[in-house]
Amino acid sequence: MNVVDRRPNPKGKSLSNRQRFLSRARVEVKSAVQEALRKRKVADVEHGEKVAIPTRGISEPIFHHNRRTGKTDHIIPGNKEYVRGDEIPRPTGGEGQGGREGSPDGSGDDAFEFTLSKEEFLDMFFEDLELPDLVKKSLKDTTAVDLQRAGYTVTGTPSNLSVPRTLRNSMGRRIALRRPKLSEIETAQQALEEARVAGDEEAIERLTREFERLERRSKIIPYIDPIDVRYRRFDRVPRPNTEAVMFCLMDVSGSMTEAMKDLAKRFFMLLHVFLTRRYRHVDVVFIRHTSTAEEVDEETFFYSRETGGTVVSTALEKMLEIARARYPIDRWNIYGAQASDGDNYGADSSRCVSLLGGDVLPLCQYFAYVEVGDGMGGSLTGLSRDSDLWRAYSEVAPAHPHFAMRRVGDPSQIFTVFHELFAKGGVRA
DSSP: OOOOOOSOOGGGOOHHHHHHHHHHTHHHHHHHHHHHHTTOOGGGTTSOEEEEEESTTTOOOOOOOOTTTSOOOOOOOOOSSOOTTOOOOOOSSOSOTTOSOOOTTSOSSOEEEEEEOHHHHHHHHHTTBOOSOOOSSOTTTOEEEEEEEEEEESOOOGGGBOHHHHHHHHHHHHHHTTOOOHHHHHHHHHHHHHHHHHTOHHHHHHHHHHHHHHHHHHHHSOSSOGGGOOEEEEEEEEEESSEEEEEEEEEOSTTSOHHHHHHHHHHHHHHHHHHHHHOSSEEEEEEEESSSEEEEOHHHHHHOOOOOOOOTHHHHHHHHHHHHHHOOTTTEEEEEEEEEOSOOOTTHHHHHHHHIIIIIHHHOSEEEEEEEOOSSSOOGGGOSSOOHHHHHHHHHGGGOTTEEEEEEOSGGGHHHHHHHHHBTTOOOO
């Protein structure tokens, strides 16, 4: 018997060998993934990655002859200068003339390049990230079971008997087999009685045969046969005991330059991939705001062009409105993520403090605020003046440990900030 493994594997390597390698070299691969993230674009998050890891510790054991007790034959390519028995002179100039630079870790081995698939790369990146403070119940592992209608079956309990479906099957079978109706039998019997009263022997004989035929067919073709019986069937459908929703709030006002919007979109794209990949039951609500806020779909959130004034409180009000209408706090874990350049209408910042500290944060398990810079390569942490919104939110942060604030001024910082915000057990200050 020949067994052919047709599962897709890079460069013909078997899936089991690949998984064993990733398990053995997990520390080296994980470190290489983190290094690759610093140079990687967020738009490439759905693609694989070629990583270089040191060969130390990844070589597999092999069997070979003991050089002290065994004899080894070597086959070397032939040449025109030497024959068997000639002595080859030692090279002059010393050793180590092949290169000028050593390996980064001091070893003499070249780095080993390994190509991670999209699935493997995302698993490596997201494995130590999570939605924090899922205190109500476990979102991933704890599920309840609902019974859902799933058609009919020929076996079941009497309580699940479907009388309408059973009678419909019975009628179809009786029509197909031409089972005589009760009215036909009664009509034949009445005609036979009339013939007997009239004394018509020929009619009596003919009607008797017809009446007996109808009676016999009504007995051999039952009104309801076991093959007609149908029971309602139910499937056990798992559902999460606790559900979660993530509110994504993005500033698209006129103060947000295209570079700033690009940073915000990069962050939310990474968040969206993380949620849809890591958790099966998470709702994502997209809210865009200028001087007004509205709930939009994913396509509009990431690709629609809009501009206008800036009133940040409208996004928080829209979030509260949707949460109270659709996501009861006793059933839902509520999360929020907001991205803005920090510019806000002056009188509105105090309104934001009141909404965030008094209404939004008490509803949320976790809320993250990301302030984006000008996208010119500099971080906002080096600026001499904090934005209005940053100063306002800083008043709220000390009293709410589940509220985190971060700044991003360059695309290369997106992965680092995201990892800080959603690391398992990380400090969110």
